[in-house]
Amino acid sequence: MAYDIERYLNVRGAGGASLGPDGRLAFLIDTTGVDQVWTLDEPGGWPAQRTFYDERVTFASYSPERPELMFGMDEGGNERAQFYRLDDDGDEVTNLTRHPEAKHNWGGWGPDGDRFVFSSNRRDESVFDLYVQERDAVGEDARLVRETDGWYTPAGFSPDGDRVIVVQAHSSFDQDVYVLHTESGAMGHLTPHEERVRYGSTEWGPDGEAVYCTTDRGADTTYLARIDAETGDLDAVVEGGDYNVDGVSLDRDAGRLVYSRNVDGYTELTVGELDDGEVREHPTPDLPGDLAGGVSFGPDAERFAVTAYGATDNPDVYVVDVETGDAERWTHASTAGVPPESFRAPELVSVESFDGLEVPAFFTLPADAPAGETPVVVDIHGGPESQRRPGFHAVKQYLLSRGYAVLEPNVRGSSGYGREYTHLDDVEKRMDSVADVEAAVEWLHDRPAVDPDRIAAMGGSYGGFMVLACLTEYPDLWAAGVDVVGIADFVTFLENTGEWRRSLREAEYGSLEADREFLESVSPINHIDAVRAPLFVLHGENDPRVPVGEAERIVEQASEYVPVRKLVFEDEGHGFSKLENRIEAYSAIADFLDEHVGAPEGV
Numbered sequence: 001m002a003y004d005i006e007r008y009l010n011v012r013g014a015g016g017a018s019l020g021p022d023g024r025l026a027f028l029i030d031t032t033g034v035d036q037v038w039t040l041d042e043p044g045g046w047p048a049q050r051t052f053y054d055e056r057v058t059f060a061s062y063s064p065e066r067p068e069l070m071f072g073m074d075e076g077g078n079e080r081a082q083f084y085r086l087d088d089d090g091d092e093v094t095n096l097t098r099h100p101e102a103k104h105n106w107g108g109w110g111p112d113g114d115r116f117v118f119s120s121n122r123r124d125e126s127v128f129d130l131y132v133q134e135r136d137a138v139g140e141d142a143r144l145v146r147e148t149d150g151w152y153t154p155a156g157f158s159p160d161g162d163r164v165i166v167v168q169a170h171s172s173f174d175q176d177v178y179v180l181h182t183e184s185g186a187m188g189h190l191t192p193h194e195e196r197v198r199y200g201s202t203e204w205g206p207d208g209e210a211v212y213c214t215t216d217r218g219a220d221t222t223y224l225a226r227i228d229a230e231t232g233d234l235d236a237v238v239e240g241g242d243y244n245v246d247g248v249s250l251d252r253d254a255g256r257l258v259y260s261r262n263v264d265g266y267t268e269l270t271v272g273e274l275d276d277g278e279v280r281e282h283p284t285p286d287l288p289g290d291l292a293g294g295v296s297f298g299p300d301a302e303r304f305a306v307t308a309y310g311a312t313d314n315p316d317v318y319v320v321d322v323e324t325g326d327a328e329r330w331t332h333a334s335t336a337g338v339p340p341e342s343f344r345a346p347e348l349v350s351v352e353s354f355d356g357l358e359v360p361a362f363f364t365l366p367a368d369a370p371a372g373e374t375p376v377v378v379d380i381h382g383g384p385e386s387q388r389r390p391g392f393h394a395v396k397q398y399l400l401s402r403g404y405a406v407l408e409p410n411v412r413g414s415s416g417y418g419r420e421y422t423h424l425d426d427v428e429k430r431m432d433s434v435a436d437v438e439a440a441v442e443w444l445h446d447r448p449a450v451d452p453d454r455i456a457a458m459g460g461s462y463g464g465f466m467v468l469a470c471l472t473e474y475p476d477l478w479a480a481g482v483d484v485v486g487i488a489d490f491v492t493f494l495e496n497t498g499e500w501r502r503s504l505r506e507a508e509y510g511s512l513e514a515d516r517e518f519l520e521s522v523s524p525i526n527h528i529d530a531v532r533a534p535l536f537v538l539h540g541e542n543d544p545r546v547p548v549g550e551a552e553r554i555v556e557q558a559s560e561y562v563p564v565r566k567l568v569f570e571d572e573g574h575g576f577s578k579l580e581n582r583i584e585a586y587s588a589i590a591d592f593l594d595e596h597v598g599a600p601e602g603v
Contacts, residue, residue, distance in 0.1 A: 033579030077573020107154025283325030382461030540572030
């Protein structure tokens, strides 16, 4: 039986779990069309909806001591999140931040749940100062602990509540770690360095003597490290080896931890506890799917909640016993009546690029792909430092059901494959990643099922730039292009993006001051006369990252050469969060692809 795009977009996903002090589970699920907070008292029980907004909830975090939780929510996709406290018994909601013009970055509850820490650009839009606020204080009652000069994000109170880990981002692959003393505002620098070094997933260790994190300091792949909170001395706890250790969750009291390893995009999870500077491992939980993350420890760290999912498994929350590894499914996210056995899993493949570099990709064929007649959508991720992994994607499964194949390349510059790989597209090497896509299309030409004249490019954000660059650099390869919230001109993008983001993006793409001529040379808007394929451009009016002007300019200029369609949502930002908008957007994309690429006969 065939299902329409609306049915696929109603496949749900549960995640963002948080275990409360009484064992109750809070999680986010988009049952109403956007993520809202729901709670469960027992596995498989009837969930209770706790928030009822038209806007998406971005996170939910239980207090460690009280039956209440904090959640974040922005407006119209503007990413200026505010924090709200939800009384878990009476459903009373209190807006605690009350600065709708500012962004707020959640940093966690204090050990007793009496206060929380966050950073915000209230004072200056381009920088994030550090604040501590009492749980029952509102608005201006937040205490400014320290003014800063960059992008600083708090990452948790120490066990004694006197200090906070703070991470400064210089770029997506260059961070520093500090310890902030919340009373004096003094901040000690734990990781002084000159070269680019990644520090992520920072957590306090037991007794507050050390900070644990992932880092690639002195290595190509990231590993689990311990940093002495007084001296800054760093020791490796778990080596990365051939694959990144890409996440860690550590209970600051019990010393129990869960860390993940990224193995060619698939998750390998390890559960254990710290023992004299090493990890004593516990049994590995048996979870469905190929990916897992979003760990939240419960009281006394005897259990943790985790979201598990895969290409053929929509996300659900499981609760795992730390010592035994027994995993129990708590949520049952609906597949909207689409049979799970109809979902298709990808094949991990490798494409040799122009310079001999092996580019990993995920290739998925539809069922019964006809030889020489199968159209393909090349779906390019954003970032550019992201990584396409074998997770559940409703639109992808719909395209597969319609007879399209899907290729998802992790071009040079993607994360997940070590430090060297991530920097192969920096600044002057930008177009090498576009050449990787050209190589991927040539690889497709050798697949027996593929029709080489029916290949489309699709991507969002930086992936939208990649689509436009592919269509202008290699115009004869494409039957159509779909650009979602993409960059058309690096100069105007950097000039108009949110002030708090500009320096981080310049670290990746090049600066307006030093690299303007180069940025102009690689901007698709300046080569639009080369385009030959029909183009569909979609954007959100409130996008703070890639302003909607990028869409308006590329539509205006590309329309002189090819058929162009534009769709802009006035209540969305960098992507589409509301169900009705997703249905409209992806229905239109499906129609566009059918018109210009063409589904197989009989579909």
